[in-house]
Amino acid sequence: MTKTRPILLAAGGTGGHLFPATALAQELGRRGYVVELATDERAEKYDSDFPARAVHRIPSATIAGRSPMDLARTFARLGFGFMRAIGLLLRVRPAVVIGFGGYPTLPPIIAARTLRIPTAIHEQNAVMGRANRLLSRFVNRIALSFSPTKHLDPKAEERAILTGTPVRDAVLAYRNVPYAPPDPVGRLLLLVFGGSQGAQFFSEVMPPALMALPSPLRWRLTIVQQAREEDLERLTSLYKEAEIAAHVAPFFHDLPERMATSQLVIARSGASTVAELMAIGRPCLLVPLPHALDNDQLENATRLQEGGGGWCIRQNELTPEHLAQELQRLFTSPEVLAGAAAKAKALATPDAVAKLADLVEELARGKRVGVEDASAPA
Template identity: 75%
Template sequence: MTDRPFLLAAGGTGGHLFPAAALAQELARRGHAVELATDTRAEKYGVEFPARAIHRIPSATIASRSPIGMAKTFSRLGMGYLGALRLLKRVGPKAVIGFGGYPTLPPIFAARTLRIPTAVHEQNAVMGRANRLLSRYVDRVALSFSPTKYLGPKAQPKAIVTGTPVRDAVLAVRDVPYVPPEPASRFLLLVFGGSQGAHFFAELLPQALDLLPSAFRWRLTLVQQAREEDLVGLRHYYEEAGLAAHLASFFRDLPERIAQAHLVIARSGASTVAELMAIGRPAILVPLPHALDNDQLENATRLEQGGGGWCIRQSELSPERLAAELERLFGSPGLLASAAAKSKAMAETEAVTKLADLAEALAGSKETKE
């Protein structure tokens, strides 16, 4: 097979798919074919994924410890494994690289069965459950942070820190300079999050803005991602309050909007933090509460420790607290500019190059043995 591809495997969320897309773009620039294995959740992202083929592999998350729940989960994973075996025999990939989430389990284990080189990439400061399991068996482990929590002893010798690769759309605005707001000028606030984050911000933000002095409210231009069911209520509130606001359930040009923002309020998923650092924008990060292993809290804490933003737990973020933070930051352009610079200094600018080099090295090791 002369045009054997790299097969990337990723769970069907932006946090897993975006870094996979960044690697796919870089591999394509180097002349390689790329295919993607994911699940049905990827529909909203998969249309634009830079792969010559997208394969849906049956998978399941271990959500219930009951005997019936576990049996259903392992049955579906078994179906996924058999489907992945058939796929890999047909496609004949050079290497299989996973980006986390349970949909990566079947392709990686199938690749091991067929002796195809494997690697996983961990985007968070905490190893995810699927990657934690797979890291024992794959050939290489790529990390975004050093240290990374729960990196097991068997995985440590084969681990390398590459950083989290970001998409071309992010790199395209990386050189847009941060211009701090001037006194009495407009202040652009960008607010976004996953479905839970979007709903929490939709409830919190209007209450917080009501508490801002009018001198700050009239300066504000708000760009906010919200769930479909929250959009009508938010539009009504902002119109009644006389606030300039642009609302949508999903922003396909989010990197450009990050680059335009004076301040970002967001969850702290790995891709979000990586894109904020790559573009260099200050942020108030509100980690998703009750997340397994507190991975978002770890990500936000790393950014805060580097001076690139402020981590506030959801349980501690009242409307009064948010209003006070916004007023403080609105009136401190120097502080915002400093945080923007420190955020950008934390970015791993060669992440996608390092990860593509790792992928080519994996494929080369297989070809050398053959």
């Protein structure tokens, strides 16, 4: 039975924001809710399969400069997005609006607050993002993935709940697939991915690192690697020359399955990546995105490393020689890889999506609103 009023999800147009929103949309659909999505133009690569009745493009902007002209452009576009969001909410009449971070969540959440519609945000990282930091001042509820979460305003803590990061059905489908550590003569299965900047760095560091491996390891290796279009031909040629079996592509739609079949994963440490690796239970070598404003990826990777589920190496420390040493150490220590896989799996919160959906239903029923003046316009 379909609930009367829809739930509107708002998310930035990257996989890190859209994947947990996808997981929630799937769970709400199972509970009989209609879901719609508000996002930006960047989401085209991810939202074609998003389980929503409709996907709405809302203008937004990130603060990219501090000059008066840059700030004026940013706020003008956000203002235009706010007016578009007001029109959208008046037309859709959602019961609740849930934000998943990124500046595209600002117009829908602020518009919902203005129209007295219950709101919540979900923070995937161990560090509160800047958009969520702003919205946490007045949303009704705040769902967190890590405890503690850096930069969470103490005044907002009473409205916060620890849910973990929801992962998609396509990921949870592999949670019960056992990890198969390398055997002394079998194939060595390596998966490498990491967004546009991660793909560029890994395309530079992986070939010389793998070529530095001893021949008996190199000949047993099969690498599946995400790479930019402009790097595909060069990488394919280098791996062929080094006699390394390789599958190189700009994007993998079946990434959860590839995670499940890998024996080691090398990746960036975005929140969704970390959550999915934990959900499936695969050992990983994480290379946080450097120069991030809040070092959120470094915090995510550090939390996983502290739990024993993987290893964190900063990009400026990951030379080809260092990477080759780590790969040789790990691939010749199957018990170490198996131990990390088990610990990563133990760190997961597989019921995160159920906890978040419960929170949405509480707001939809008008329970535990959490803000004293929730009925007043912002």
